[in-house]
Amino acid sequence: MSADQPVGELLREWRHRRQLSQLDLAIQAGVSSRHVSFVETGRTIPSRPMVLHLAEQLQVPLRERNRLLVAAGHAPVFQTRPLDAPDMTAAREALQQILRGHEPNPALVVDHCWNLILANSAAEVFLDGVAPALLEPPVNMMRLGLHPDGFASRLLNLEQVRGFLLPRLARQVQRTGHPQLSDLYAELVAYGVPHKLEPPDPADIALPIRIRHRGAELSFFNTITTFGAAFDITLEEIAVEAYFPADRPTALALRERYPISDAEYRSPRISAPPLGRS
Numbered sequence: 001m002s003a004d005q006p007v008g009e010l011l012r013e014w015r016h017r018r019q020l021s022q023l024d025l026a027i028q029a030g031v032s033s034r035h036v037s038f039v040e041t042g043r044t045i046p047s048r049p050m051v052l053h054l055a056e057q058l059q060v061p062l063r064e065r066n067r068l069l070v071a072a073g074h075a076p077v078f079q080t081r082p083l084d085a086p087d088m089t090a091a092r093e094a095l096q097q098i099l100r101g102h103e104p105n106p107a108l109v110v111d112h113c114w115n116l117i118l119a120n121s122a123a124e125v126f127l128d129g130v131a132p133a134l135l136e137p138p139v140n141m142m143r144l145g146l147h148p149d150g151f152a153s154r155l156l157n158l159e160q161v162r163g164f165l166l167p168r169l170a171r172q173v174q175r176t177g178h179p180q181l182s183d184l185y186a187e188l189v190a191y192g193v194p195h196k197l198e199p200p201d202p203a204d205i206a207l208p209i210r211i212r213h214r215g216a217e218l219s220f221f222n223t224i225t226t227f228g229a230a231f232d233i234t235l236e237e238i239a240v241e242a243y244f245p246a247d248r249p250t251a252l253a254l255r256e257r258y259p260i261s262d263a264e265y266r267s268p269r270i271s272a273p274p275l276g277r278s
Contacts (some may be wrong), residue, residue, distance in 0.1 A: 005071060006071055007039070007045070007046065007051065007068055007071035007072040008039050008040040008041055008042045009040070010064075010067065010071055011039060011054055011055075011058070011068065011069055012040040013177070014055075014058045014060055014064075014177075015040075015058060017103070017174065017177060017245055018058050018059065018173070020058075022036045022037055022040070025054070025057060025058070027111070028057045029054055029057045029151065031050075033105060035096050035122065036054075044082070045072055045073065046066075046072055048077075048188070049075040050071060051068050051069055051072050051074065052065065052069070052077070055068055059110075059221040061176055061201040061236065062078040062231070062232075062233045062236045062237075063078070063080070063233050063236075063237070064176075065077075065133070066078050066233075072237060078231065078232065078233050079232050079233065080103060080234055081232060081234055082234065083095075083117060083118075083234060088232075089233075091227075091235055094119070095109050095118055095190070095238075095240065097120060097130065098116065098144075098225070098240055098242075099119070099120040099240075099277055100111075100120065101203060101263065102120060102122075102242050103120050103121065103122055103124050103258060103259075104254040104257070104258040104259065105122055105243055105244055105245060105254055106119075106122040106123040106124075106125055106126065106220070106242075107119070107120050107122070107123065107240060107241065107242045107243065108123045108126075108141070108240070108241050108255075109238055109239070109240050110141055110239055110241060111182065111237055112149065112176070112178065112181075112238070113140070113178070113180050113181055113235035114140050114141045114142040114143075115138035115140050115141075115182070116140070116141055117238060118138040118232070120258075121258050122243075122254055122257075124258075124259040125211065125213045125218060126141070126144065126145070126151050127139075127144070128147060128151075128213065128214075129151070129154070130144060130147075130150045130151055131147075131149035134147060134149060134150050137272075139255040140184070140197075141239070142165065142169060142184060143184070143187070143240075144187065145161065145165065146161075146162060146165065146188050146191050146220075151211060152191075154211050154212040154213065155209070155210065156211065156212065156217065157208065157209070157210045157212055157258055159251050160194065160207070160208070161207065161209060162193070164207045165188070166185070166188060166189065166193065169181065169184065169185045169188065170185060173185050177258075206221035206223070207220060207221065207222070208220070208221055208246055209221065209222065214257075216249075216253055217249075218244040218245075218248050218250045218253060218254075219245070220243040220244060220245060220246055220250065221243070221244055221246050222241055222242060222243045222244065223241075223242050223244070224239050224240070224241055224242075225239065225240040225242065226239045226240075227236070244264070
């Protein structure tokens, strides 16, 4: 997508990305296929409500909805506020509460490009011992996981993790069309693709992550949480990755090494070292 494309071309690209015909989109949106065709060819300039309505049907990210609005000659409606802004205090405190409540297990907050925003102390298991250059802000967790100088060398099931993350990132690129994600995907593929993708174990409830840390083997599975009703671009694009011990030895090791603390978490973009606390 170029910066100066008309709104019709942008909407057509999103429709193709969602693998919908003009008739499919018209039925979903409750408009005529003739109207969809006129919008896409530029014969009709859609109103702001229509742009937002079509974008909703196409599940266009909020950042790109602003772009559609501008391309149609309308003002953007969705805000982008930094997480440390005063009016984001409630959101920031909610994220800190989630991280704090998850201790002594690792948890971290990432943006839409997998750059680290916040982390609790137990997330050190992933940041410990990696090359200093990879800890320069912004710290990218996808890169950190698969880079040879990241914690990939400590992953005991690297092929399995790589075989899960690369297709996941490819789907995200397809879904969002974000150029930075596309560049990240190309970089990660250059590190190596899975030689053989093993079928998942039916007993596994999620991708297992097995890592060496300070002489011990730790085993995790993770979940991802997003804000379900975000109307701010920043909030829509962030996610909380929470890691859970997959076995009792891991749970015991984490309790011993990372006792629960009341300290608050600060962004690695603001503080140093990456897991700095106030």
